[in-house]
Amino acid sequence: MSAPALPTYRVTVTREIGLWAATVDGLPPGVVGATDVERHADLDDAVRDLIAGLTEVDTSDFHVQWAYVQKGRDYTQVVLGLDAWETQAGESTAVFDAYRRAAIQSMRGAGLSMRDIADLLGISHQRVSQLVAQGVTQPRSGTADLDQAVLDAVLSAAVAEGLDPDHIPERARQALPWLVRAVKGALPQLNDDPESLRWYAATLAVLAQQARRAAGRAA
Template identity: 40%
Template sequence: MAYPTFTVTVTREDNLWVAVVTDGLEPGVVGAADFERFAEIDPEMREIISDLTGLGEGEFHVAWHYDIGGEEGSRLVDEYRQAEEVAAEMAEWRDTARGNLITALRGKLSERAIADLLGISHQRVNQIKNSPVGDVDLVQVQGRLESSLNVVRLLAEDAPPAAPPRTRRKASRRVRA
């Protein structure tokens, strides 16, 4: 079954985010709202579309377009959102791996040595040690990450070249003989 797609254009006007359904609704039906916070737009616009069409929130797609300062910003906003998803999944994986490592090293190394190994404070090691560690399905995480990275690669193909990274000067140490 093919789900209908509704196009929503988002702009910034008078210190508010303005979202308007620009395609997909019946003629004469207007779906629009103002928002103070960007994070409110997606769930609220889906609810508005659902109310106007009678479709359940999972029975349609939304194509987002972002007009920022008179310029099309959809690709950049989509790229950022995708990067946030990848970062969140990576952080979850890191946190679980770190917790598992701390659990495995408990009693074998001091908290200070574990902290040094992980590059965090010994107080943070103690906090992590005393919190529950969740299991992460690495196959599922890997699949989601690969999918997200493929989207990021596609978006990056159209992106302008990035500025070269700034290099850091290596600190030198004096060794006394």
């Protein structure tokens, strides 16, 4: 006889007055679960301890389904996808960096401040600023056509690093379509910034090509 399935509790995370606030759904009737922490790194333990205490079970006797929402905007897949990419960072560092820049843009669109994003990612707010700058600027020299050719070559080499369809990790293969959508989603916000628009358009072209190659190999 198989063991009974463990219960799953949905935990919604929001940013409230400098704190990461978490509310738990799925608890027994009449039981309200909520907690907050200053550092995002402490959130998982705090939530699991809370649920374990309220349900009188061990922290390993249930599952947690995370949801990140700010001002009505759900950016859960950004956070979960980032975690997935981080585990593959050793195999595809360049792609992880591109994903992280896209994730930061999405988080900024959700209303999080630079310091909020820094705390969530576990890096300094100065590093967040650097990543934002890397995502919207590129060196310029010579003619525009030459710049574009060099940019395309650099992006192709960097983004394709570790993404040969013969060797692409399955988790990375699954995340590629999302990354394409994330970069595509940034384009409408850049109408007043031709430099950024060109950078993202070139990035999107490379990512889309890699996604098509990976999908073709999978088929």
